[in-house]
Amino acid sequence: MFKFFLVKLAQLVPTFIGVTIVAFSFIRLLPGDPILLMAGERGISAERYAELKSQLGFDRSLIVQYFDFLKGLLHGDLGNSLVTHAPVMDEFMSRFPATLELSLFALAFAVIIGLPAGVLAAVKRGKTLDHTVMGISLTGYSMPIFWWGLLLIMLFSSTLGWTPVSGRISYMYFIEPVTGFMTIDSLIAGDWGAFLSSLHYLILPSIVLGTIPLAVIARQTRSSMLEVLGEDYVRTARAKGLSNFRVIMVHTLRNALISVVTVIGLQVGLLLAGAIPTETIFSWPGIGKWMIDAISRRDYPSVQGGLVLIAFIVMIVNLLVDLAYGVINPRIRH
Amino acid sequence: MKKTLLAAGIAAMMLGATPVMAKTLVYCSEGSPEGFDPSLYTAGTTFDASSKTIYNRLVQFKPGTTEVEPALAKSWEVSDDGLEVTFHLRDDVKFQTTDFFTPSRLLNADDVIWTFERQMDKENPYYKLANGSFEYFNSMSMGELIKSIDKVDDHTVKFVLTQPNAPFVANLAMDFASIHSKEYEQQLLDEGKPELANQQPVGTGPFQFVNYREDAAIRYQANPDYFRGKQPIDNLVFAITSDAQVRYQKLMAGECQVMPFPNPSDVEAMQQNDDINVLEEAGLNVAYLAYNTQQAPFDKPEVRKALNMAINKQAIIDAVFQGAGQVAKNPIPPSMWGYNDAIQDDRYDPEKAKQMLEDAGVENLKMNIWAMPVQRPYMPNARRTAELMQSDLSKVGVDAEIVTYEWGEYLKRSSDTKRDGAVILGWTGDNGDPDNFMGVLLGCDGVGGANRSQWCYKPFDDLIQKARTLDSQEDRAKLYEQAQEIFKEQAPWDTLAHSTVFMPLRKEVTGYKIDPLGGHSFEGVDIE
Numbered sequence: 001m002f003k004f005f006l007v008k009l010a011q012l013v014p015t016f017i018g019v020t021i022v023a024f025s026f027i028r029l030l031p032g033d034p035i036l037l038m039a040g041e042r043g044i045s046a047e048r049y050a051e052l053k054s055q056l057g058f059d060r061s062l063i064v065q066y067f068d069f070l071k072g073l074l075h076g077d078l079g080n081s082l083v084t085h086a087p088v089m090d091e092f093m094s095r096f097p098a099t100l101e102l103s104l105f106a107l108a109f110a111v112i113i114g115l116p117a118g119v120l121a122a123v124k125r126g127k128t129l130d131h132t133v134m135g136i137s138l139t140g141y142s143m144p145i146f147w148w149g150l151l152l153i154m155l156f157s158s159t160l161g162w163t164p165v166s167g168r169i170s171y172m173y174f175i176e177p178v179t180g181f182m183t184i185d186s187l188i189a190g191d192w193g194a195f196l197s198s199l200h201y202l203i204l205p206s207i208v209l210g211t212i213p214l215a216v217i218a219r220q221t222r223s224s225m226l227e228v229l230g231e232d233y234v235r236t237a238r239a240k241g242l243s244n245f246r247v248i249m250v251h252t253l254r255n256a257l258i259s260v261v262t263v264i265g266l267q268v269g270l271l272l273a274g275a276i277p278t279e280t281i282f283s284w285p286g287i288g289k290w291m292i293d294a295i296s297r298r299d300y301p302s303v304q305g306g307l308v309l310i311a312f313i314v315m316i317v318n319l320l321v322d323l324a325y326g327v328i329n330p331r332i333r334h
Numbered sequence: 335m336k337k338t339l340l341a342a343g344i345a346a347m348m349l350g351a352t353p354v355m356a357k358t359l360v361y362c363s364e365g366s367p368e369g370f371d372p373s374l375y376t377a378g379t380t381f382d383a384s385s386k387t388i389y390n391r392l393v394q395f396k397p398g399t400t401e402v403e404p405a406l407a408k409s410w411e412v413s414d415d416g417l418e419v420t421f422h423l424r425d426d427v428k429f430q431t432t433d434f435f436t437p438s439r440l441l442n443a444d445d446v447i448w449t450f451e452r453q454m455d456k457e458n459p460y461y462k463l464a465n466g467s468f469e470y471f472n473s474m475s476m477g478e479l480i481k482s483i484d485k486v487d488d489h490t491v492k493f494v495l496t497q498p499n500a501p502f503v504a505n506l507a508m509d510f511a512s513i514h515s516k517e518y519e520q521q522l523l524d525e526g527k528p529e530l531a532n533q534q535p536v537g538t539g540p541f542q543f544v545n546y547r548e549d550a551a552i553r554y555q556a557n558p559d560y561f562r563g564k565q566p567i568d569n570l571v572f573a574i575t576s577d578a579q580v581r582y583q584k585l586m587a588g589e590c591q592v593m594p595f596p597n598p599s600d601v602e603a604m605q606q607n608d609d610i611n612v613l614e615e616a617g618l619n620v621a622y623l624a625y626n627t628q629q630a631p632f633d634k635p636e637v638r639k640a641l642n643m644a645i646n647k648q649a650i651i652d653a654v655f656q657g658a659g660q661v662a663k664n665p666i667p668p669s670m671w672g673y674n675d676a677i678q679d680d681r682y683d684p685e686k687a688k689q690m691l692e693d694a695g696v697e698n699l700k701m702n703i704w705a706m707p708v709q710r711p712y713m714p715n716a717r718r719t720a721e722l723m724q725s726d727l728s729k730v731g732v733d734a735e736i737v738t739y740e741w742g743e744y745l746k747r748s749s750d751t752k753r754d755g756a757v758i759l760g761w762t763g764d765n766g767d768p769d770n771f772m773g774v775l776l777g778c779d780g781v782g783g784a785n786r787s788q789w790c791y792k793p794f795d796d797l798i799q800k801a802r803t804l805d806s807q808e809d810r811a812k813l814y815e816q817a818q819e820i821f822k823e824q825a826p827w828d829t830l831a832h833s834t835v836f837m838p839l840r841k842e843v844t845g846y847k848i849d850p851l852g853g854h855s856f857e858g859v860d861i862e
Binding site: 285286 | 358360366368369529547550574576583584589710741749762783
């Protein structure tokens with residue numbers, strides 16, 4: 001198992017180097033100059049422009065800048081944001097927990113609803129329930145996040161008044177960040193009101209962000225359940241006279257889960273991508289919104305640093321998913 | 335049922351947590367501040383969160399106007415040669431007492447001198463910390479303008495200028511000139527963490543900083559020691575909400591009481607909503623189409639005038655601004671002093687335009703129209719505007735092609751004197767002075783820079799230069815009125831529009847005034 005882990009880890013190294021190259025060049029390939037954007041209509045004198053350019057180190061060759069970036073990266077230093085002048089690492093770390101918290105709740109929502117829905121659809125294959133579940137999940141999958149979010153806000157927040165429109169917690173609470181997870185920090189602070197408020201604010205964004213993964217999970221569960229249901233060992237289990245429930249939950253679902261876990265792992269990338277519009281609609285102070293701002297301001301250090309960190313996280317999650325296979329299915333451990 | 339119970343429970347908890355007496359105003363701001371030291375930045379969003387709330391300046395714009403009035407300085411006088419401006423400071427101004435700073439003295443001349451030294455003295459530790467990147471101070475050429483700042487006594491400060499400059503006092507009402515506490519920043523320097531001035535600000539303003547959760551919310555509380563008295567509201571919260579549609583939903587749900595920058599298409603529905611008031615005012619801005627007057631055939635005023643007459647500006651106001659704007663005839667907005675209302679605009683008349691082009695010997699003219707890629711306060715959609723122009727121009731036999739570049743690139747390339755084509759661009763006033771429009775955008779100094787029409791016309795420039803040196807606003811206004819006549823005759827631009835600013839707020843909010851300079855201030859605002 002440990003060797004398996006090491007091999008997987010070693011495989012990440014070339015991927016990671018590739019990511020640094022892509023992240024470094026992506027923002028520089030986009031037209032636009034951070035200094036000119038900062039100056040706006042007011043403009044900037046040629047001398048001042050040259051001065052700023054050399055201060056920021058943008059007058060050096062790209063190769064030198066890239067290796068400088070790599071060197072910093074190895075020391076855990078991603079440079080400072082051009083806009084706030086704060087270290088990119090700090091900026092990222094102060095926002096990432098918000099995105100992670102939202103993603104975890106969205107994923108939990110997707111799994112809790114998607115998995116049983118997929119199982120039910122498979123068991124009732126071809127029946128009305130199956131068609132309904134699959135129909136709804138197809139709709140969910142094709143839902144543009146922005147539109148879906150606004151629709152839910154208009155219905156549940158503006159019309160019914162059940163949920164807040166946007167934000168992470170009521171402005172009446174200020175919880176000192178410890179972990180950065182609002183739900184956990186409010187519990188650490190022992191403030192139940194804040195805890196409930198943070199949950200209340202999580203409901204809509206989690207649903208919106210979780211909708212597409214939910215659809216994917218439901219469909220994947222259904223199809224892999226159907227595949228396994230056709231296996232000989234399932235027929236054997238039924239022939240042994242096991243209860244239907246036991247056949248479905250133990251013999252079928254457990255085997256069907258392998259491909260479902262893969263798909264859940266793949267959702268992490270999707271969740272981070274979906275976080276961008278979701279965070280924008282719900283004014284959620286996470287990295288999605290932060291990255292968009294950084295890109296539009298051509299804040300090179302923030303964009304390249306943010307991309308590398310996000311890619312790093314996705315890679316780690318994929319590694320964990322690979323390891324999880326080993327737990328679910330002992331056959332692939334070696 | 336369960337859901338309702340839960341919701342009720344949550345609501346009860348929230349109510350339980352609210353102190354009954356405190357009045358809190360929530361403002362759905364449009365973005366995150368870059369920091370809290372206004373001298374370092376140029377964005378309005380940052381100023382709203384810093385200079386407008388936490389700080390004061392020596393002088394200020396009278397709320398809702400561009401008129402300069404006393405603030406931290408109770409009076410000032412300008413010497414006869416215009417080279418010395420002396421300010422008399424109030425002696426009752428206390429800096430804010432916060433968790434991180436307790437002032438030991440009142441505001442005095444040292445704070446004023448410190449504020450400007452940190453932006454211009456290369457030896458000042460704050461200058462070094464910021465690498466001199468005080469972009470607004472620099473772009474207003476303050477460094478070249480100020481020769482020295484002298485402390486006459488504890489409450490008198492004298493600015494010595496290198497040349498007479500009438501807009502100078504108005505410049506000091508701008509956000510970058512917010513007065514910092516020398517005592518506080520000295521304390522930070524002693525503690526070895528000067529950068530905290532940008533995160534934990536201290537000023538003299540109506541509200542003091544409480545805390546900031548990045549991209550989420552900024553909290554302030556009323557400054558109990560404010561020199562004009564404590565504010566009617568106790569707490570002010572900026573709930574950062576970048577999407578205009580969501581701000582609108584929050585306003586309707588009562589999650590905030592004031593929001594800036596509504597979508598133009600939502601304004602009508604807002605006006606019909608019983609819970610919402612929509613304030614509106616003409617913005618202190620102008621959108622224009624700048625010809626390159628150094629290139630044939632645009633070097634001929636009659637050609638430029640003909641093109642102006644070929645473009646139907648009212649149609650642009652209707653289609654692009656959706657009515658939220660007015661046709662511009664002068665380079666300065668009508669709410670500004672010195673505006674010449676007697677000017678006749680080049681009337682939309684395609685027939686005559688065609689004739690004029692023929693008379694000028696221009697045939698089969700091909701030209702580029704530059705459309706900027708971003709939405710700005712003065713221009714909701716430049717691409718659409720350019721398309722309307724294109725179709726208007728085709729009616730007089732001019733073949734226009736629309737070009738665009740990424741925003742930074744657009745600004746740079748459009749400054750080039752060899753640029754091919756007419757550029758759509760605009761300007762929002764900084765200090766309410768006509769010089770800030772006509773001097774910056776049309777003066778000879780601006781050619782190759784902010785003067786996008788590359789227009790250097792001596793009779794016009796002489797008037798502008800002279801107006802800069804006079805002290806009396808009345809005399810200056812006369813010169814600007816003349817300058818506008820010359821401008822119209824020569825037509826380096828087609829003046830397109832002045833946009834309207836809308837400010838939706840809930841009915842219970844009173845005392846809010848739209849700032850024509852584009853800022854958002856909550857001084858004097860109350861909730862009933």
